Each structure stands twice: as C-alpha cells, then as structure tokens.
Amino acid sequence: MPPEAPHTEPRHAAAPPLTLSPEVAEALDTGAPVVALESTLLAHGLPRPDNRAAADDVEAAVRAGGAVPATIAVLDGVPHVGLTAEQVDRVCADPDLAKLGVRDLPVAAALGLSGATTVSSTALLAEAAGIGLFATGGLGGVHRQSADTFDESADLTALSRTSLAVVCAGVKSILDVPATLERLESLSVTVVGYRTRTFPGFYVADGGAQLDWSVESPEQAAAVLAARRELVPGAVVVANPLPADEQLDPGLHDRVIADALAAAETAGVRGKAVTPFVLDHLHRASEGATLAVNVRLVLRNAELAGRIATALAAAAR
Ligand code: PSU
Ligand code: MN
Numbered sequence: 001m002p003p004e005a006p007h008t009e010p011r012h013a014a015a016p017p018l019t020l021s022p023e024v025a026e027a028l029d030t031g032a033p034v035v036a037l038e039s040t041l042l043a044h045g046l047p048r049p050d051n052r053a054a055a056d057d058v059e060a061a062v063r064a065g066g067a068v069p070a071t072i073a074v075l076d077g078v079p080h081v082g083l084t085a086e087q088v089d090r091v092c093a094d095p096d097l098a099k100l101g102v103r104d105l106p107v108a109a110a111l112g113l114s115g116a117t118t119v120s121s122t123a124l125l126a127e128a129a130g131i132g133l134f135a136t137g138g139l140g141g142v143h144r145q146s147a148d149t150f151d152e153s154a155d156l157t158a159l160s161r162t163s164l165a166v167v168c169a170g171v172k173s174i175l176d177v178p179a180t181l182e183r184l185e186s187l188s189v190t191v192v193g194y195r196t197r198t199f200p201g202f203y204v205a206d207g208g209a210q211l212d213w214s215v216e217s218p219e220q221a222a223a224v225l226a227a228r229r230e231l232v233p234g235a236v237v238v239a240n241p242l243p244a245d246e247q248l249d250p251g252l253h254d255r256v257i258a259d260a261l262a263a264a265e266t267a268g269v270r271g272k273a274v275t276p277f278v279l280d281h282l283h284r285a286s287e288g289a290t291l292a293v294n295v296r297l298v299l300r301n302a303e304l305a306g307r308i309a310t311a312l313a314a315a316a317r
Pocket of ligand 1: 042045118152271272273
C-alpha cells in the first residue's frame, strides 16, 4: 500500500497573487490610510485623452483626503495595486484594453492579458491587498429593461462578498435606480447616505429614492465599516451626492439619457459594452457636460474616501 498522502487543507479560494507598488506596500505595512481606485472608469468610462489627466487628479484627490491612492489594473496577467505613471499611461492609452470583472480575472491571469478592473474586480483585489476604502463614480446595477435582458452588473453580488467601504455618487443613472437599491437590500449590502437620506443619482443629486440611514462624518462612516467587518462579510456603500449647484441640469440629464439608451438599443449593444457605449454617447450628446460632471463627482468621492480611510486608520491605532 502506498504511504498515506500528507494531509492537505481543502483548497479554498486563495488570495490572488498581487503586485503592490512600494508606496502602497509601505502604507499597508505601517497601517497608513489607503484608498483603492478602479481603472475601468478611466479606460472605458472617460474618453481618451481626458482620462489621463483625470487619473492623476483622482489620485491627487485621495492624497488631499490624507490617504495613499492605489489604482488597480491587470497588466500582462498580474493584478497591480498602485500603478506607476507609465502603467497609468498604458491603461489610459490602449483602445483595446479589456474590461475585467471578477469572472474575467482568471482568464487574464492564465493567458497573461491586460485589462482595466471594474468595481467588482477592484473590490475583490483591494480586499485581498488589505485595503478598506474604495472610491469610484457610480456603481453598476440593474439596467432598465433588465426583466427582458437579465442585465444586472456583477458589481452588486461582488459587494455582497467583499468587506470594504465604497464611496460613490450612487449608481449610474442610466440604470433602474430603485431596482438596484432593492437588489442591494436583498444582497445585504449596507447603504448609507453621506449627509443625506436621498440616494444620489450620479450626475444629479437626487436619484429619486430614499435611504434609511445617513452618516454625518468620515468618523461615522469608518465606524459603520468597522462594525460591518465584525458582523459578516459585505460592503458598506457610502453614497455621496453632488451638491445641487454642481449637478447636471436635470432636464438635460433626462433628455440625453433617454437618447443614449435608445441609441444603444438601436445599435444592438449588449453585455459589458452597454455601460461604456451609453457613457460615451452621453458625453458627446451633452457636448462634454456629462464628462465634466462625471470627473467632478469622482474627485469628490476620492477625497471623501481619503478622509474615511484616515479616520479608519486613526481608530485602529
Ligand atoms: N463609474 C463611473 N464610470 C464607469 C464605471 C463606474 O463613473 O465607467 C464602471 C465601473 O467600473 C463599473 C462598471 O464597475 O462601470 C459597470 O459596468 P457593467 O454595467 O458592465 O457591470
Ligand atoms: Mn451588464
């Protein structure tokens, strides 16, 4: 009889191999505040070449909030947490860069491919790196017509499994916002408004739905995340609206969105191409108005995430 094989633990999903930038690694080692940033909004949500300046501005906003930015992307099969300027150039310049959700990460890893990470995959990689805060523009969610298309972003289920706080301006208003909030409830994702009980509508301050809870300070947001981590895995969505005087004109908003969704339908766009197509259509149809508002809200979210990360780090000391 062959000798008994050594006992091995059943294989659970292991932490994926990551490359941390020296600055991010040091910050994590010393317990300094860090904020993860996604790269899909740069590569697929903003037009070239404006996306390159936005990438720097978003990192600067995190620093203004007191934290170290960690932009995340997959390069040649390896997830990078914290990018060099040359790596950001690559993400922003390549028109053929893939859009990688969680399910795409194994393919990229195995085949050595490069791609930008969405909210879902950024959250997973940030959590694996030990980062507690994540800033983006608007979450993916339930698309209008989803009853026919089944189009619901993997962002939602990913956030039900990852333990971090995501600062966003709500969900993209091209979506069915109330349905997305219902799904976040089903998935037990914690949702709090930042100084508001009105769920923001991405480009506009009011997304047309109410929230049960709000927090009034970065310290309160950090405390909610700390309490969530003690309870059960899952994210805390911190919904941070644009001030009314910085939002897109609501009339223009409703017009251009109806137009963009109709254009996507006519063009037969499906799957993960829908969100980039619609955002691009909006930027052009509004003559850059949606682009300016989109960048502004991402910067505000990045700075607030920096402040919450700072409060989280202070509470842990
Ligand atoms: N927020 C933005 N712009 C974007 C996105 C978010 O301000 O482009 C991206 C995020 O990466 C999000 C993705 O995860 O859109 C959702 O894509 P989909 O609907 O295909 O899941
Ligand atoms: Mn989709």
